[in-house]
Amino acid sequence: MLFITMIAFAVVPLFLGVATVFTFRKTRLARGFFIFMLFISVWQLDVAILYGYEWWTPEQIDRLFRFFRFGFIMLGPASLYIAHIVYHDLEGPKTVKRRFGRLVEHLVSIRFILIYYAFSFIVYLLGWSSKGIEKLYYVEHPQNAKYLYPIYGEFQFLIAVVLVIFLCSLILCLVISRSVINRHMRFFFLVFCVVSFLAGIVGVFNLAEDKGLYPSGIAVMIFSITIFAVYNRMNANTIQDMNTELLGQKEFLRKMIDMNPNYIYAKDSQGNFSLANLAMARLYGKSPDELIGCNERELSAISGSSSFGIWDRDRRLLEGMEETVGLEEKFVDAQGHLKWVRVSKMPIHTSGGKQLLCIATDITDYKRYQEQIINLAYHDSLTGLPNRLLYNNRLAEAITTSEPGRLAVMFLDLDRFKLINDTFNHTTGDLLLKLVAERLQKCLRPSDTVSRRGGDEFNIILKDATREDAIQIANAILNVFDKPYWLDGLELYVSTSIGISIYPEDGDDVETLIRNADTAMYRAKEKGKNHYQFYTPDMNETNMRRVLLEKEMHKALEKGGFESCMVVYQPQVNVATGLLTGVEALLRWDHRELGIISPSEFIPIAEESGLIVPLGKWALRMACLQNVAWRKAGYLPVRVSVNLSPRQFRDERLMGMIEEVLEETGMDPACLELEITENMAVQGADYFVRKLAELRSLGVQLSIDDFGTGYSSLSYLNKLPVHKLKIDRSFIRDLNTSVENAEIITSIISMAHKLNLKVIAEGVETEEQLNWLAGNGCDEIQGFLISRPLQAAQLERKGMLRR
Known part of the structure; x- marks a missing residue:
């Protein structure tokens, strides 16, 4: 009966060790604990075998005893292996103290543990020889318990060595346990060391035959159950702490992702949200908890917005379980605003099945800025x-x-x-x-x-x-x-x-x-x-000629003058007396290769290219020099009219240029008349009047050329600081056939005289035109009836200049 009890005591540690391995999913610590409990069972079996004299012969008991004797011998390496696991894998210290840290590190290394196992195995093998264990003999205990007891040989001191090393191992474990960080692990390890130490002490009593062997069985039972209970308590408390920590971490992560301005969310295989942070939920006008379980397609349908086929792409990602992909997506949120996001998506496997983890950044402003850049570019x-x-x-x-x-x-x-x-x-x-x-x-x-x-x-x-x-x-x-x-x-x-x-x-x-x-x-x-x-x-030929003429004018300007150009003068006479009152200076261009070029052809080119400014200055200078020359030749003073082009009129340097020419040539300003076309005033009467006043301050005469063809009206004529109006030739040409033209001319003459302005008509070619103008009070005329434009010498020979 005692034999059966002792066997039962031996099985309990093994059962608890196996239960530990399967309960805690075969972790390294559970496996180490199982190995230790296995050796405890084997140690108890060698004691139980000694009570089996009723079951086996002494020779069979001897062999079985020698076979199971290694259990006690292997407890030292097994305890040291547990210390190694605690030291390296769990929350134990990497060094105990600076002084002993390296020593402890070597003692709990795998290499030392393997050496320890090898030494223990050698001691076990020696137990098979007569020098290890000589024989077994019967002992009858005073309480009527009978058992066989071993007589050790001359190597019996090895048993003491093994026991001492085992106790030293426990002391090492005890030292390490003091520095274990996890309080539950520290308590378990401390109890393990103390109980193992007590179990070792009990093992010492087995060396005295008069003490009996059955107390070791009780000690093993108490040791096994205690260690198992403490181990389970440690794991339960650790799991509880881990759960508490996980809950805290979950809450921390929840708050962290909610604080993240990026959109963090996950979808299951059905397209339902399984995770959503606050930023993502707000896009749909919900809280994160309300968004969980909702389907993106349903949300888009409810809000009337569009997800632009996002779920179709997500489903393909989940089906293919590709690696992380980055792409740009757009959708309309619950408020109807178009959103662009740059999103990274990673398919993962979870306990709940396939999930698609997504992190998106709002790039709507970037997209709008990009569209603006593209818009600016195009x-x-x-x-x-x-x-x-x-x-x-x-x-x-x-x-x-x-x-x-x-x-x-x-x-x-x-x-x-x-x-x-x-x-x-x-x-x-x-x-x-x-x-x-x-x-x-x-x-x-x-x-x-x-x-x-x-x-x-x-x-x-x-x-x-x-x-x-x-x-x-x-x-x-x-x-x-x-x-x-x-x-x-x-x-x-x-x-x-x-x-x-x-x-x-x-x-x-x-x-x-x-x-x-x-x-x-x-x-x-x-x-x-x-x-x-x-x-x-044929238009290209015209363009080629325009380009050629502009180039020739540039060449002439680079040489410092317009030698191929000349100034001709068309007389202006008083209607009443028929005497010369002035001449209009006109430009002519006689190119050495191109021949005579009409002003109607080269003047617009000069105006558009800006060459009219230096060309106009040259013409003004030539006219002034000629006027001074006539005066020096003894002719009576004659007024010279020079046209100002629109570009010249707008030129800020105009005033300075005129003053410079007058000073250089010595011409009397009163003999210079500047003609300005009426359409220069079309863009602003105030500016036109102000500019005319500046010109008049120089002492020159001013006349409005082509009057009646512009967009101005006679209503502001009294504001113009001019001396003369020149009626455009288009009115004179149809004077005898157009009643309307005649009425316009009559109105111009009447209004001008009321304002003390003189009127000159250009383009007069017939006596009928002259007689009508004279009869209606026109002051001066100019045209082919009087003379064509002449060179200065021709005008002198014609005798129209008076001395």
């Missing part, structure tokens, strides 16, 4: 119209898709726009360009494109448009330009000239179509502006 910053780059791209695309004869290109340039900029300021000019852009857009179809090429130039693409369609749209544009523009109470009129080219007859590429439309636009300007013109091949 659109004009002032008008918002496509710029030259975008226009060229669209035209290239239109060329590839259009049928022959169904694509037109327009080139528009505003007439007299420079005058507006120079008269007022660039702010006024910019506002006008914006209004022009708006009017152009209203004249076009949705398929057409209008762009600002630069300055006051605009380009238009008319897709699927025939020549007749282009004419209709061009007329619509000209009609809207007939209406005035109102800018801060200022009424402005501006017209435009339009050139048109047709694909492919006028060009089959972008550059050619635009260039030829530009050429046609210049021809429209030459024909009086405010008109449209289709391109024809």
